[in-house]
Amino acid sequence: MSEADADTSTHEVGYLDGNPPKVINSDSIYLMLGLAVAIVMGCLLDRMSTFKHFNAKNREPFWVLLLVLVSYGYLIPGLVEVLFSFNLVFDTGTGGFFGIGPDSSFNHAPPTTETMLGLVRLLWETGSWLGAVLVVFYAIAIPVTKLILLLVGNLIQRDFPKASRRCIQSVQNISKWACPDMFAYILLMHLVRSLAHPPYLLANGRLDLGFTCFSLFCLGSTIAALGIRVPDREHGCFQKLGRALTEKNLVLGVSVLFVLFAIPFFWGLNETVMGLKVGQLDPMISMTLSFVGLTPEKLKSDVSIMNCLGTLAEEISHGEMNSFIGFVMFSVFVIGMTLLDMIVLLWISIASWRGRPVARWMQLSWVLKKLSMVDVTCMGVLIVTMCMSMYRKYVEVDMGVGQWLLVSSEVIHYFTYYTVKGFTEVKDKLDLGNTMQMDEDEEETSDLSSSTAIEEDHAWL
Template sequence: FPVVKVLLLALGELWRNSEDETFQRVSSVCILLVQVTSKWATPDLFAYILLLFLFRHLNHPTLVESKAVLDVGFCCFGAFCLCSTFSTLAIHRPVLVKGAEVGNDSHYAVVGQSRSPALLEQFGKDGALLVVSVLEVVFMILLIAGVTTPCMGLHLDTSVLLEPKGPVPKSFDWVLEDAIDALELRPLLRAEVSVWHCLSSLAGYIADGEAACMLAFVMLAVFAVSLTVADMLMLALATFSFRTPGPNTAMAVSRVLKHVSMLDVFCMGVCVVCLAGKAYSSVGFDLGLRVGLVPLIGAEVSHYLTYHLVSSAVGLEDEVVSSDESPPASEDKLLSVKAGGDGL
């Protein structure tokens, strides 16, 4: 996958300044693909962080032993993921000029027919503020619920100890169950993790001198949660700037935050690892999703929806403003005719 990214980036830069419009479009698509996929190398990283919590909370010597540690490989992979994400912020897609040919008035015809942003057209500025405010509230409620509710769980299934998978005859299953109850093992054979509990545990691991857990804490607390919240705040500020003169700075900041925020990547990582973990259920390793993932996905859906509504409104506003500042093609031709007449 990194090789594909390098290839797409090379093609994008090779054809960036091409005189052929088709090559320019291919260049734009290649760079767009690199930008969109830059942070999607990270899902496994978040799953490793949650698995660290689960394994350590199943460790109850001498009854149950389960050890886990984040080592140098985790730090190297994390550095790669962050560099991959941030480096694409410095890469800009080539600007495609529409209707740039001399005498082509199609660009002005299209701009003249530009409709108002859907969010503003349907609700007006005050209504747009209300819609975005509702989405912000829904986002925060779902995020808080998701952060504080377990989203992944691990259960050690003792049935694999029975024949034919294990050494214990099926006729002695009652002995196995009684032994587990007598030793009070059942609560020790399962663990669940929420984002909040994972962060609090990571803080403790950092205090114990585990340097790799610092990167894990930053990835989970900053990139998965805090930057997503910051992006929603910027979208709210961008909504307040609708139909005001000057560039929408809040929207520009939001585009950067949207690029580096990783709540969507976190949710994908949890889903993928839990589905992949089903392959180990035959040996008693039961890794599964928990209800806390649902509000987290809902929060990210609210984030995506808010970003789409606000960014499309700001984008159409910028297009209308740029068209208002540009003189129509007919006026340019009229000025050139007058200049020619004066010269004669």
């Protein structure tokens, strides 16, 4: 019999459902090793001469295939395993306590425990239809769409090469968008734990194996998508903008954009992204809380990304593996990739102005942009804030000013990236991504046709 099925009278005050911490930590290590082993084994197979002919004709090298298989193997557990569990309890100190949450009462304080599918069902049943639709879209529809596009792109590769490339490009573009709410769950658990004011107010929260599996699925499948061999070239308004810019205009423009990005980015990292406060309580409980010094100001908490990183680092020292995953997600993919991409884009503009080659730097920027996740995090905060509205009778979750500062910095990041990308593709004839020989041949034919058309237009003028 699991903890969730046991009689609540046997539990200590403020208990959590789901898997025990030891199980979560040990299984998390094995799951992370699974991704690492898939990459290593795939790379070894790619180096074997026996499979080089096979690799030359396929868009996916073996390390990509194995990483996709292992990542999607984590998807189902990520949907059905416990995502998180949290509990808020007011302990009177005289042998009695009040639970703050659904189904709670005097001397009865069950935790709030959710799986991904259970969360969708509860959102739908409580009337939060938009929240349910958004969770289904990001957590289920996008992973399924990625897999379908990947399969279709390979099946039509020979007969419809252009459509095949479009399918794979779509996979690369949407891959990271499967995990927005994972970032917000990390912040949510920080908020819950920050409410604790022992010995009277007990607050506990824990990310479970559902979070582990789904986060590793998202990271693994996103990294794998970037290894698929397909070109990625702009053909829209940003190439037109690239043609209009000179090297000097580019470096001046990107320098200004970098400053405009940095101010809200660093400000947003240190400002409140999410806030949580205890909802409307029974007047008797509220009066008792005030009597012991727990005023409404103490029944709320807020979190910034930098503050959350500090807490995660402390939890890692206690052996919490999900805190390690959360730390990597924020420090590497939210902060590191985004900031490094802007630095690389600034360097590309300087190198172009000085007449130096930028192909490798632009390829690096292409990878960094696909892996940077400020946009994903902001969407996750929005989704989880909407989802938590079904608990507003007990706890209220709101977005902070840091959310909008990060959104504004990411808008500037997008504009800077596509401007520099369009410029370098026009000036240096770059094809980003990983091209195959058949893609290069078709691009040359396409470029020749385009140049012929331009010459005819000039002749007509």
